[in-house]
Amino acid sequence: MTIHIYSGPLSMFGAKVEIAAREKGLAFELVMVPFIEGDAYEPKHPVVLRVNPVKQQVPVLTDEIDGGVELFDSTQIFEYLEDRYPAPALWPEGIAERARARQLEQKSDEVFFPNVIKLFGLQHDMHSAAAIAACAGCARFYEEMEGLLATRVYLAGPYSFADIAFYMACVFADRKGAGMTDATPRLLAWRTRVGDRPAVRAVVDPMMRFLASQGRGVPAFLQR
Numbered sequence: 001m002t003i004h005i006y007s008g009p010l011s012m013f014g015a016k017v018e019i020a021a022r023e024k025g026l027a028f029e030l031v032m033v034p035f036i037e038g039d040a041y042e043p044k045h046p047v048v049l050r051v052n053p054v055k056q057q058v059p060v061l062t063d064e065i066d067g068g069v070e071l072f073d074s075t076q077i078f079e080y081l082e083d084r085y086p087a088p089a090l091w092p093e094g095i096a097e098r099a100r101a102r103q104l105e106q107k108s109d110e111v112f113f114p115n116v117i118k119l120f121g122l123q124h125d126m127h128s129a130a131a132i133a134a135c136a137g138c139a140r141f142y143e144e145m146e147g148l149l150a151t152r153v154y155l156a157g158p159y160s161f162a163d164i165a166f167y168m169a170c171v172f173a174d175r176k177g178a179g180m181t182d183a184t185p186r187l188l189a190w191r192t193r194v195g196d197r198p199a200v201r202a203v204v205d206p207m208m209r210f211l212a213s214q215g216r217g218v219p220a221f222l223q224r
C-alpha cells in the first residue's frame with residue numbers, strides 16, 4: 001500500500017482528505033491516531049510528529065511513489081492529490097474557475113470554520129454574546145453559499161474539493177449548535193446531494209457511529 005492517511009476519529013480535516021482519496025478511487029491505508037476524551041490526540045503518532053513536528057496535527061498523508069512524499073494540512077494534501085491523481089478531477093476546469101473554487105475551499109476552513117471552533121468552547125454558554133456572534137457568522141456564510149447555489153448545483157460549478165471541505169465543516173457546525181435552517185433551502189438540498197455520495201457516506205457514517213458509541217450527539221440530519 002503506497003498511500004497512508006493519518007487521521008483521527010473526529011477529525012474534520014482528516015475526513016476531508018479521506019473523502020477526497022475515496023472520490024479519486026485511491027487505495028490507501030487509514031491510520032487512526034490515538035484519540036482521548038476531550039477531542040485531544042495524545043500520544044502523538046510518530047509519523048505525525050515526523051511529518052508535522054511543530055503543529056503535530058492530523059491529517060498527514062504519505063505516498064511512497066517517486067521516492068516518497070510526506071505532507072500535512074488538508075488543503076495542501078488536496079493539491080497533491082489533484083496533481084498526482086488527476087482523474088476524476090476535483091477542481092473545475094479553467095484558471096478563473098479553479099481560483100474561485102480554491103478560494104471557497106479556503107474560506108470554508110478559515111472564514112466559516114473558526115466560528116465553529118469558537119463554539120467548541122462555548123457549549124456550556126450558548127446564550128453568551130460570543131456564541132451568538134459565532135452562530136450569526138455561520139448563518140451569514142450559509143446565506144452567501146445559498147446565493148452561489150442559485151446558479152449552480154455545487155459550490156464551484158462541478159463537484160469539487162470546495163464541496164468536500166464545506167460539507168465536513170457543516171457537519172461540525174450542526175453538532176455545535178450552528179446548523180443550517182429552512183432559511184437556506186438550496187443549501188439544504190446541496191447538503192443532501194453531497195451527503196449521499198458514497199465517498200462521503202463511507203467517511204461520515206463511521207464518524208457518526210463513533211460519536212454515538214461515546215454517547216455524544218449526532219446531528220439530526222445524519223441519524224439513519
Ligand SMILES: N[C@@H](CCC(=O)N[C@@H](CS)C(=O)NCC(=O)O)C(=O)O
Binds near residue numbers: 011073109
Ligand atoms: N489546517 C489544518 C488543520 C488540522 C487540524 O486542526 N487538525 C486537528 C484535528 S481536526 C488536530 O490534529 N488537532 C490536534 C492538535 O492540534 O493537537 C488542516 O487543514 O489539516
